[in-house]
Amino acid sequence: MDFSIKxxxxxxxxxxxxxxxxxxxxxxxxxxxxxxFIYSFLxxxxxxxxxxSQTLLLxxxxxxxxxxxxxxxxxxxxxxxxxxxxxxxxxxVSPVEFLTGKTLVMLVxxxxxxxxxxxxxxxxxxxxxxxxxxxxxxxxxxxxxxxxIGLMVQNQMATGVMVMPIALGxxxxxxxxxxxxxxxxxxxxxxxxxxEIILERVFNEDSVNIFSKNLTVxxxxxxxxxxxxxxxxxxxxxDK
Numbered sequence: 001m002d003f004s005i006k007x008x009x010x011x012x013x014x015x016x017x018x019x020x021x022x023x024x025x026x027x028x029x030x031x032x033x034x035x036x037f038i039y040s041f042l043x044x045x046x047x048x049x050x051x052x053s054q055t056l057l058l059x060x061x062x063x064x065x066x067x068x069x070x071x072x073x074x075x076x077x078x079x080x081x082x083x084x085x086x087x088x089x090x091x092x093v094s095p096v097e098f099l100t101g102k103t104l105v106m107l108v109x110x111x112x113x114x115x116x117x118x119x120x121x122x123x124x125x126x127x128x129x130x131x132x133x134x135x136x137x138x139x140x141x142x143x144x145x146x147x148x149i150g151l152m153v154q155n156q157m158a159t160g161v162m163v164m165p166i167a168l169g170x171x172x173x174x175x176x177x178x179x180x181x182x183x184x185x186x187x188x189x190x191x192x193x194x195x196e197i198i199l200e201r202v203f204n205e206d207s208v209n210i211f212s213k214n215l216t217v218x219x220x221x222x223x224x225x226x227x228x229x230x231x232x233x234x235x236x237x238x239d240k
Contacts, residue, residue: 011101
């Protein structure tokens with residue numbers, strides 16, 4: 001399979017233009033940063049204290065779900081309504097080229113949001129490098145899942161119906177896992193929950209094993225989500 005940097009670059013430039021024209025998406029991208037400021041303010045108030053690391057994990061997960069997954073699904077479903085997605089599928093653009101060019105803008109924005117959240121909450125700068133690397137792995141997964149949803153839905157209205165339960169699942173199941181064994185069993189196989197476990201070790205300055213189950217689960221989600229995207233992309237292309 002040929003991989004063309006020129007085609008990826010063309011898609012990337014197109015995404016930048018589309019993003020700057022979509023104010024709703026722009027404001028959605030700012031929501032995690034807004035919540036970071038709010039939680040930072042509440043944490044400084046008497047009786048409203050929350051550990052900075054816990055706040056970071058909460059807002060970071062919101063960023064992964066809202067920006068990484070939901071917005072990506074909205075952008076691709078928007079392409080379907082404009083019929084530009086069909087044109088790309090019928091052209092020589094491969095699934096990997098499409099995924100790379102289409103998601104690169106949201107990948108950068110989601111990573112930058114994670115960095116801003118970290119800085120706003122004022123965590124130890126010594127852990128920032130590891131935090132960025134580990135969170136980026138899950139960002140890739142969530143964006144790819146959003147891309148899969150965008151390919152599968154018929155229009156933008158259907159996107160919300162499909163993406164909402166999935167997004168809430170990633171966000172809420174780890175929280176419910178604290179009081180429910182079934183939810184905890186499911187959470188143990190979610191990428192964002194395993195990311196939280198690893199980051200807690202990083203913040204506590206414990207050693208992180210690169211062969212641990214937590215990191216294996218995260219890598220598995222990356223491989224699995226990309227494989228599913230390639231399959232769905234090709235299937236939708238053939239259906240056209």
